Every structure is written in structure tokens, then in C-alpha cells.
Amino acid sequence: MKINAINSYTINSYKTQKTIQPNKVLYTNNIDTVCFKSKKYITDLRQIPNITCACCGCETIQNTTIDKLLHSKIYYPADEALSILKKAGYFKRKEMSYTEQQAYNFCYTYSKLYEHEYIKDIFDKEHVKNLIKTFDKQTQNDIRKIELMTSSVYHNSKYMVEVLRPYKNIMHSAQKEVFELLEKESKKTPEKTFTEILSSPSIRKNNLYKLEKKQEMVFAEVEKIASKMDPKSYKIVLRRIRKAKIIFDKPNSEIQNKRTYVIDMFKKLEEQLPDNPLMLQILSKIYELPSSKNDANSFIIKYGTNNPNVIAERLLRDSAATIEHVKPKNRKNDNGENKISNYVVFCNSCNSERSQMPYSEFIKFHPDMPENSQKYLDIVIENINNGTLEGFDKYPHQIQKAIEDESDSKIILNFKTLNILDAIKNRTSKKAHS
Numbered sequence: 001m002k003i004n005a006i007n008s009y010t011i012n013s014y015k016t017q018k019t020i021q022p023n024k025v026l027y028t029n030n031i032d033t034v035c036f037k038s039k040k041y042i043t044d045l046r047q048i049p050n051i052t053c054a055c056c057g058c059e060t061i062q063n064t065t066i067d068k069l070l071h072s073k074i075y076y077p078a079d080e081a082l083s084i085l086k087k088a089g090y091f092k093r094k095e096m097s098y099t100e101q102q103a104y105n106f107c108y109t110y111s112k113l114y115e116h117e118y119i120k121d122i123f124d125k126e127h128v129k130n131l132i133k134t135f136d137k138q139t140q141n142d143i144r145k146i147e148l149m150t151s152s153v154y155h156n157s158k159y160m161v162e163v164l165r166p167y168k169n170i171m172h173s174a175q176k177e178v179f180e181l182l183e184k185e186s187k188k189t190p191e192k193t194f195t196e197i198l199s200s201p202s203i204r205k206n207n208l209y210k211l212e213k214k215q216e217m218v219f220a221e222v223e224k225i226a227s228k229m230d231p232k233s234y235k236i237v238l239r240r241i242r243k244a245k246i247i248f249d250k251p252n253s254e255i256q257n258k259r260t261y262v263i264d265m266f267k268k269l270e271e272q273l274p275d276n277p278l279m280l281q282i283l284s285k286i287y288e289l290p291s292s293k294n295d296a297n298s299f300i301i302k303y304g305t306n307n308p309n310v311i312a313e314r315l316l317r318d319s320a321a322t323i324e325h326v327k328p329k330n331r332k333n334d335n336g337e338n339k340i341s342n343y344v345v346f347c348n349s350c351n352s353e354r355s356q357m358p359y360s361e362f363i364k365f366h367p368d369m370p371e372n373s374q375k376y377l378d379i380v381i382e383n384i385n386n387g388t389l390e391g392f393d394k395y396p397h398q399i400q401k402a403i404e405d406e407s408d409s410k411i412i413l414n415f416k417t418l419n420i421l422d423a424i425k426n427r428t429s430k431k432a433h434s
Ligand SMILES: [Zn+2]
Pocket: 053, 054, 055, 056, 057, 058, 346, 347, 348, 349, 350, 351
């Protein structure tokens, strides 16, 4: 049965399956159509054009822009995916059962009805969802199988590189490095997918080797710091290092986020060895363990075996603009508020790295945060002054105070460039013209 031949295909078990892909690039739409078009007024900090991360200073991209790109350019439209599968020999009428035929007819009809849309988007439509429910169980299963097959048709690397290239400048340095590798490899083997390139034995082996070298270097430094401790504490740290190495040797499937796991192990060590002045040095060293967010080797080992669409998304998602609460939301006894006066824009990567950490601590890992926060505020002020940003006239004062408090006065911003008179004038003239 042709449908069953592919039914074990899941996105997670990519490694064991062969990719179905077109022989040529089918999509040549202009990429600009999916880029964010700035509105006249902005009421959300994340929508400010070219807003930079208040922590690392990198330019950000909007999550909605990434989503639009994925849905309109990267995911394969259902109608085209089905036709590729059919050409590859699937869905032969004689080889399908009655329910499979019904399922196929249904998928075919709706893929034609919603031309150029991704199968998941079509099936997410309320009326389509309800319609699927009217079929018997077996047909519903067969529809799901075809949905899975259809969403597992991927573009080749040549196409993907072209789609992602306009966004290269907003990628963080590790992601840019991975992208450049994909760019180079796609020139040699344009028909291969991102996954086929990144999971090739030679690339994987090389990256794993480099990653392990970097991890070993960090552990060697930790050991050096620990050797200055009393013998008993030194032994405890050594045991922790050994355990950490075992964790890194385990397969990805067993522990999802090994680096976080290891960092947590060392954080707990702090409870075991309280008041040890060298503990802070060890902790900040442990944070230097390469992560998929800041290290290309680590990115390739973590995401290289995922499907090509996931890899493309990961290249961009860390740069997405997110709202960060200056005073964290869920801190014990001291909740930060869901208010503009407590918001800054962080990229996704810095946001998840900080979590609940106080600014006064976090700044140790990001010594250039003061100037990046200022750069961020200057862009915000520029947009208030020129009348683009509405409802934020008090924001520079408020955020200056919030950041000063949260950072124990380690970051003191200035908002001298704020000119409320200009802001009012420019907003009024914009309104008059609209
Ligand atoms: Zn950042």
C-alpha cells in the first residue's frame, strides 16, 4: 500500500527517512511581499522599525514576519506537495483502499480550493476541521497520514538559501555562521535539503569534535578555579564536572537541553558550597559553555537532524523581538507588573537566557548592557520625537527609573534627546495628513 509506505514518517524521526523533494525550485515570488510594512502609528515597542535588543544590541525581527515567511515561502503549499508526492509514485488509485481514496480526494479538493496554502493552515480552518470530523475513524486517520506526508515535503537548500538571504543581517553571529555554511554547501549540492547537509556524517563529526573541545576547555578552567578551594570542596566540584561530562555524552533524545541541565547542576552546587567566594567565578565560567544560541557547532549538533523547515526557523527565531519585563513577572514576593513602564525589547535569545535573573546579576554576563540599553532607548525616543510611537511619552522617564532600580544603579540611562513638543507637533501633522 503506497500510503502506508510513508506513514511512519514523522518530523522527529527525520534521520531514518528519505526526503521527498522537487527537482526544481517552484516558488519565485518576490520576498518583499512578506516583509513587515510599517504602519503610520505604532503602539507596540516590538514594532518599532530596526529596534535593537536592549541587552545584546542586535537588530531584531518581528515574530509575525517570521511566521509570514514560513507560511508563504518555506512551508510547501499543499497542492504542490500533493502533486510532487503523486509524481513520486504515491496515491495510485489501484493501490489505495476505499478510505484512503476518500481521504486523498478530500485533501486534493481542499488543497485546490486553498491554492498556495500550507496543509496545516487549511486543516486549521474551523469549517474544514468540522468537515473532517464527519468522516469515519479510518478515513480521518488516512487524512492525517496524508497531512503528515504533505507537510513533510521540503524545499531544497538552493531555494531555502535564496529565501533566507534577505534576513542574513538580522541573524545572530552563530546562526549567520551556520547560514554561511549552508550557503556554501548549497552551491555544491543545490538539491540537498538543509537537513541532508547538516546531518551529513562529515559535517556532524567535525562540529561535534569542535563542540567537545570547547566544552573540555570550559571544564578545564572550572577545575583550575576549583583547585584553589579547600580539598573537600575541590573534590565536590570535580565530581560535578565528571557528572556533567556524562550528561553531554548522552544522546539528545534522552536529555533535551543538556547545557541548561548542566548549568542547573552547578547552580545547585552553590547551595552545597554556600559562601564560597570562588563559586561565583565557577558559575560565570559554566555559563560560557557553548549553546545553540551563541555557537555554530552547538547549533548544528542540536538542530542539524531536525527537518529543514525547523532549521530555517531556528536561524531566525532567536533574533525575534520579545517583550522583557525589567522587573521579572514571577519573582517571589516582588512581582514585576504587566505594564509598559516595566517593558523593554529583548531578542528571544537574551530573553530566555535571562529568565528571572536580576539585572544586577545578569549584567555580569553582559557587560555591554548599559550601552545597548541606551542604544535601545535612543531608538525609542527617536520614534516618539518623530511622531511614530503613540502612548509612550512618559516611557523614557519610567523605564529609566525601572532599570536603575532593577540594576542597583549599575545602569543609568539618559533621555535628554526626548522632545515632547516635537513629538506632539509631529503626531498632529501626521494626523492632519492621514
Ligand atoms: Zn539580545
